Amino acid sequence: MDTLQQLSAELEQEYNITKKFFELYPDGKGSYKPHPKSYSLSHLVTHIVEIFGWPGFMLQTEELDLGKTDYRPTPLDTKTDLLAALEKNKASSQEALQKATGADLEKNWRLAHNGQTLAEWTKYSAMRHALNQITHHRAQLGVYYRLNDIPLPGSYGPSADDQQF
Numbered sequence: 001m002d003t004l005q006q007l008s009a010e011l012e013q014e015y016n017i018t019k020k021f022f023e024l025y026p027d028g029k030g031s032y033k034p035h036p037k038s039y040s041l042s043h044l045v046t047h048i049v050e051i052f053g054w055p056g057f058m059l060q061t062e063e064l065d066l067g068k069t070d071y072r073p074t075p076l077d078t079k080t081d082l083l084a085a086l087e088k089n090k091a092s093s094q095e096a097l098q099k100a101t102g103a104d105l106e107k108n109w110r111l112a113h114n115g116q117t118l119a120e121w122t123k124y125s126a127m128r129h130a131l132n133q134i135t136h137h138r139a140q141l142g143v144y145y146r147l148n149d150i151p152l153p154g155s156y157g158p159s160a161d162d163q164q165f
Helices: 003-022 041-051 054-060 079-099 102-106 123-147
Strands: 063-065 108-113 116-122
Touching: 003 079, 003 102, 003 123, 041 079, 041 123, 054 079, 054 123, 102 123, 108 123, 116 123
Parallel strands: 063 108
Antiparallel strands: 108 116
């Protein structure tokens, strides 16, 4: 299996796990925050959904300059909207991965703010970072769910809620 196929397979695996979490999303609780400095639940899940589109975006661009865009994400606050946006962003990235070549992964990609480089990686490394971000933020979502007594689905094996004692 080549690198592009591995990235595609990992994206699909993370999608399937995240979908299980989003299927449990508590409509009407989007403003919940476990701490004043925390993202709201709606902000957190919207961010996770957006990350699924990053691999496709990274393959089609050379950088994202946060200071030169007026883009603001549309908050997602219903299970239906989350699942639809998750599917759309995952499909977009999968399509870009299918069209990419190994040489595309070797090109650099940069995150900047008003021209100042914040981070720079190969596109492969940038995508690996994005996949790690999915895992990181989904773990945060698990804490939000736990604090709201929402049973957690398994991620890479059964969760404590899946266990039968």
